[in-house]
Amino acid sequence: MKYFFAIWIPVLLFANVVFSQEMITHKVERGETITEIAKKYQVTPYDIYKLNPDAQDRLKPRMKLLIPSKSGLKVTTNQSQITHKVLPKETLYGIEKKYNVSDADLKKANPFLETDGLQIGQILTIPGKKAAANQEKVIYHDVKPKETKYSIAKKYGITIAELERKNPEIIPNLTIGYHLLIKGNPSKNESALQKEAAPASVKKYNTYQVKPKETLYSLSKMFDLSQEELIKLNPELKNGVEIGMLLKVPATTSFPAIQENKVYADLTPKNTDGGRKRIALLLPFNVSNLEDDAVNPVSERLKKDKFLNMTLDFYAGALMAIDSAKTLGLPIDVSIFDSEETKYNSNAASIINANKLQTADALIGPFYQNNAEATARLLTSYNVPVISPLSKDAGNSIANLYQTVPSNEILRTAMFDFMRSKRGNIVAVVDKKKSSMIQYLSQSQPDVKLVPLNANGNVSAESLKSMLVTGRMNYVLMETASIWMVKTTITAMLSAMPNYQVQLVVLETNDAMDSDEINFSNLVKLKLMYPSVTRDNNSPERVAFENKFRKLNSVSPSDYATRGFDVTFDTMMRLLQNKSFEDTVNTTATEQFENKFEYYKKDGLGYANRGVYILYYDSDLTEKVAN
Template structure:
């Protein structure tokens, strides 16, 4: 009896102890996708405290284990609950992922400003799970007068934060933050730095709300196949503008998410306008403006010449002149690459576009068009004369119009090659073994291009190659500019450096001379329609990485590891990611040496799930430390996408990179087992008694691609750069920049597999 009583007392004490334990702690079951970082954020405690109460997780999390979470620390660190507004008619609303203040205000029929007034917690930004007090639609509660804090706030910079994100968070301008913190101009933004935050300016804070109140926004609903980049291109917005208006988009898109698009960028189909009265003399004005004698004489009444204006598109021309894109391209083959402002095109006199009834549109009823005769040779020749800047020729040459598009392949093409040889004599020395630096790069590139020229000459191309030493001097180019213009080049390759090649492109623009920038990464093609940039930029690499994340790593946890100077590269990738159901599984970390030493990266790894780390950095110490730390995390499934510089770090063994399944976007890749590569190396050795460098391969590739395009297409070369063509060491996928000029978007995808560098197939 006594034993039974003691046993019951013992059980009671255990129950009381368990109750006391549960009163102080809560239990968290580790599930797939959890990390120390995500758990610490969920319960508002530090990772150090989490490990203190659960020492077994210092070596990593394990699925289905229970963790103790101290309630006392949770309450101490928890953000203060938002003050509830008391008043009749208020609604309590929980924010969902992907929502914006605008969409919530629209749903409840109130203004964004009213929601802000009654929810002071919005000063830290809108977050999923936040509870908002929505005022009644009919009446807005009176604003409570508060004492204004005249002192500036301070903010401790956290990993992943940028000046842009802080400006959004505090509703201030980036310039305002820099003004209060002059040290940012010299040192940049660093993790742990304490900076001053100015008082929000009303014009910045309420800019979006005011525009929304004026119905200045069009709502775009995100579709499955869309990315932030494709949406920005669709509406001709910069990514910065898209993110400024839609801050949540920067963290990843979700299918069905509503984005605000400025009203002036809305699709034309959604804007109802009164059609402008179309004058019968419109076409006559176009003809009269160019003194077209054939039109004045009443000839060619079925066609007229039209000068392309800024903002014109195939759609607008179809709406105005009732002519399809196919008809226009048939009459003007040169516009297959796009319309060019200030160029003349031939348009048929089809009359005003017929108003089609809505029922006919519904059933796709075809409208009949009366076939008309082809335009006269006089009209076509007149157009070519105007577009090439030549004199007006009233007599028609005795050739058919189609012949003007045929290229005379027996013509001798004059090409300028401009490189910084920095030589004293007029003769270029072809043996590069005794020279270094820029001279060696120039000579190797020249040797490779010369081999391409020899190859094409054997195939029948007549080439007059004029080689110039730029001496890497802009002043020297300016002195020689008149001589260059008088040469009447068909094409120019070089110079190497961006300021020099931009000057040459500007100087030869009026002569429509294509200028090829072979090596520079920083050359600006905007506003230079005759300039072609061969070296792919960050956007091309970002597209390759995004394609991998959208296909091979669609369900992986994604971690961006980068130095603060590489934020733009990260944005290029993020903007191209397809909507992900698990967008919260994308982390953005600005890494420093201190963070690597604290092993923060390990705390963010998800056990039982694939983790992919994208590295943006060229710093050798940073890369070496980061890869070494990742290698030690053997219990996690980790893949790495990083720069090709990783292969050049001697302290990183190939075995490290192989186990991390390293993948790399790269502009250059040479397959030494390719028969064409073997043949090139053999010929190069025989000709120059030396081994071809990477720049020799690039010279050969640039020569073979562009000289052959010139030979086969003549003055229409720029309209035939739409193919994707891998070469020996590089490749070309030339695209037209929206602001003018052309850039190369070709990138290889390489990787370390089975301890060997291989070319991977892009999906």
Template sequence: MLVSFSALAQKFTTHSVKKGETLESIAKQYGITEQSILNYNKEVKKGKAIKANTILVIPASKANVAVVEKSTDTIEGDNGAGVKALLLALEGKDVKQGPKEPIGYSSHRTRRKETLFGIAKRYNITEDQLKRYNKELYSVQLKKGMILKIPRYKNNDVSESKYNEEDYEVYTVQPKETRWSIAHKYGITIDSLLVLNPNLSKITDYLSSGQELLLPRILGSSIKEQETQLYNSYTVPPKQTFYSLEKKFGLTADELMALNPEIKERGGLKEGMVLRIPVKKTQTGEVNIVNYNFYEVKPKQTAFSLTRKLGVTYEELLELNPELKEGLKAGMVLKLPKDQTGDFDVKNALILDKINLVDSINSMNKPKLLFLLPFRLDRLNLSDDVSAKNAIENRKDVRYSLGLYSGAMIALDSIAKLGISVDVKTYDTQLNRNRTKSLMQGENLMNLSAIFGPLEPQSLKEVALQAAEYGVPVVAPLTEKSDLSLSNVFFAMPTENVLQEHMMSYVEGIRTEENIIIIADQKNKPIESTLLMRFPGAKIVTLKEDRTVDIEKISQLLSAEVENWVFLETDQANVVYHVGSLLNSLITEEVGIRLMTTDKNKAFDSEVVSYSHLSNLRFAYPSASREIGNNAFAKMYRKKFGADPDAYAVRGFDITLDLLLKLAYKNDLVKASKLIGETEYSGNKFNFTKDRTSGYFNMASYILGFENMRVTELKD
């Protein structure tokens, strides 16, 4: 089917440099100046050759409005099991709408320590909208004194502050600060903080670094000029007056209202109102968030329920929080040791109640997803089942895509049962960047909730760049890292560094006196050095030229007093085979040996490696996923497709379900990811954390181990 339509040009596009192309020829090709290209590609220098395959950001010329013809492949077939049930090509629609246009502009002079996030938040616009009208921000850092053009949009609610500016100041949240620590610095209650900043979430206590808050200038000074005080809570009794409070605490009505803005908000003193009252000066107002986390007591919580939730005894709580002697009250902020674990998540030193996404979804939210995967319909002969099956088995891209998408279909079925309607469109990228670019230009990105895929890095760059113009998040299901500097990409696969760190932290957490030995080939010397730094007393065994280990040397290093933990870092199957066999032969009643690695790659899965040896050595390793067994998802998948799900189907299900539940909760993946901690589904965990220079990275993973010829999850 051939569909013709007009598409408004994007503000930017990309260009892959071909051999022989120059800055001048590329500029002429796009009808722009050479300087325009240089402005957005700082790595390119005028007068110097550009390397082939370099990806350039190309600003669109004013006249660049393109008419695009897009071919959409459609497969006719039933909804039964097998390939045809998965390959449902969806038709594209005309694009009539471009980026939202402003109705006017204002200006803003940047101040010290201001951030793009804070400025955008202040004017109720996105960072991308701010950059669109201040193009220098694509290539330079925000600096004090810059004059920015601020677009104003219809229905933007940027209301004037109802507070006197002389009495209040804007405070920028610093890394690791919490609502409680900021309220403590300024001597106000958390309720006051919410009154002054009504946009703060009522569901979670999380604050993001760079966020701007309105806070009182207590007694006409700034926070840096104040001596921090300690405060007590005071509950207003019936018929309390400002005069009686002044007599009782020595504070004027103005001082009380500065400390407790909710007094003004609620029209005066009210019975039962909890006020913040200063009691004494202290030398420092710094809140120790290095050694402690903090939890705000919720209404109706009891000492019993609190101690169960936080995993501590009441005596331990009392020792850290002496104010509990006067009773447990809602709004109290309790201090806990940093290493305390329990039924909660921790973000920014603040203990958050776990959010049950299934119970928190809003059926009014209707996510819109776009799937971009290389099904390679151009290479499959669907009229011949044998040919199609062989093509799928021999092509990784097709196998990965079908696995991911089949799992996603089960997730779509599951979310529908929860009453959530999802608008889904799916395209075959055919592993072609130009086709992907054309598909994106033909889509109305304005109302999309998220994009799933594509798989190949160059197409991912193209999609991320175009989607960023509209603030649309892009989920990379298999790519673990990229050189992308765009902030809208969610990398669902944890990186090698995340897995390595998890394994080392796990070993540190369970180690007592074990003897650690490290065996690493030449390629893995960097991780050997890292392990030595983490475990200074570790012993090193060097591989011989034939990539074997000297049995006498390693025997001398083994301890009979404590268990021996051997890190094996290699990507050579013959090394894994040799070391595994050797260590297995050295196990005796006196000498215990356990094998582990920070990187379980294909070498450990080789046919030459003995599974029984790994089991005898209780082999442990980090993993992005775990085996699912015969769980509910596996049963649903088997019923729909008549086969067991592979790892890609599990991943497709977990990523899509996580994505849909978060969108059904907030309809904004970025906001939902900030509010929600770690999530876990059939075989994958997700805990997305924003990188300062790039997108969101998954920091969650598993530690797995061999035990009695089975692989099980090892708890931290």
């Protein structure tokens, strides 16, 4: 099976840090990632690595990890000022809110912020504030329509856990109009007033008619309700969303304009203003490391360094796109720089200043999420688009940052939206060890039913058939790393095929699916389906690209090489439309050789890509895009 597009990240060593807080022990399950574990405990991967250096090498099943109960922070007081060490994921806005200082005052006390931007590990001087916690200003926030716990916590630079700790009433549900305590410790009188300010349950309702292309997920987001709450108000939704359905929804909700799926189009150059466009690529060649490595020659480094190979592949693909632009005579100037990246640092700031990239029309890179975000912040006031080419982290929302790789959450959502658009009956076979998936389904996909497992933790044909319906496609979502569980699920589905329409679905592949013990022909019979960032493309244009790439580089293009071409070429075409890059993003989706670019605005700032393919195994033993 074709693996999903993944980013290989080199191992970094972290210094030992002592936290004065309680620890949680987590036993790693097969298939779990550091990102999933960090999200589960509401910490960052950085927090986990600091306490578990061995985890940087490889996560192993049954490995025990120490998890901090909350992020550690060390500040040192100095009479009228304190210092703050910048941690991963922190922003200037969040730090300024935390210490109640202005942007101007913070930058005046730390002049290097103007030139270098905010960097991990920097020691900031916080001017004119005392560190006494009991002097912290009390801050409240009234919940507005469409706001979420995540967006509110991010706005004030706190975590969701901190928000819920101060407002335990919102743990089950966030209600519009609720008077939230954000920071500080209110007096008894203030606490009483806050409770009085909490709104009563909504009792007035409006009627809403379902429009084409709307799904249970999009409707729940529109009305700021969970899918479970929406189904409770409208039990008929249990059978799927249908065009024209009349739904009961809260009267306090205004109906926003529906964002229809964008039209896919081939962008052709339309630059008539006579000016040339300027693009810069910031790629992590890390040449200085190669030159300083006297032990391993470059040839040996190339054999071992996967990150460098990925960079060179992306670069080779980008050069093909640049060459295409030159052949077409497009008015574009491209500069390529070595971003000299580690996971949390790059020399982007010095490159930008030395080459006046504040006047560039777009930047592609850096590769790492943290560095792409830092670069975007440096150029926000200049409105220069920064295109993050490889990171699939959800990351922070920054006005001029464009994430080109759909996140895992977008992949999952696309898969469920597709199944619901077909009015399918969705059931799930989930390994008991996959607690994170069980929690995800419960919270985000409450209408998906779990198939009961037997005493051995496997599924039987009888229990599966009891969950199926006739006359509709039954999508069986399977989530397990157990080869035996894969085999028993397939056997149960094959036995149901004479009487039911069934199709096997996975959200991501794993070693169990690729095992020699799994009969590939059975996966074809069940038309195995899954979401993917990329697709196979055998068009004449793609074949010509592959032949030319092989002629120039003596190898076939890897996924990274093709992505290098797709991202670079798509960026150039968007810049040549007689409108801003953002305007093209808001109006047009594109499809290049293997990648889609269907950007959408997230959290009111910045853009992410929801261009996802739904692939399935066809009877001719090839992968095809599901319509």
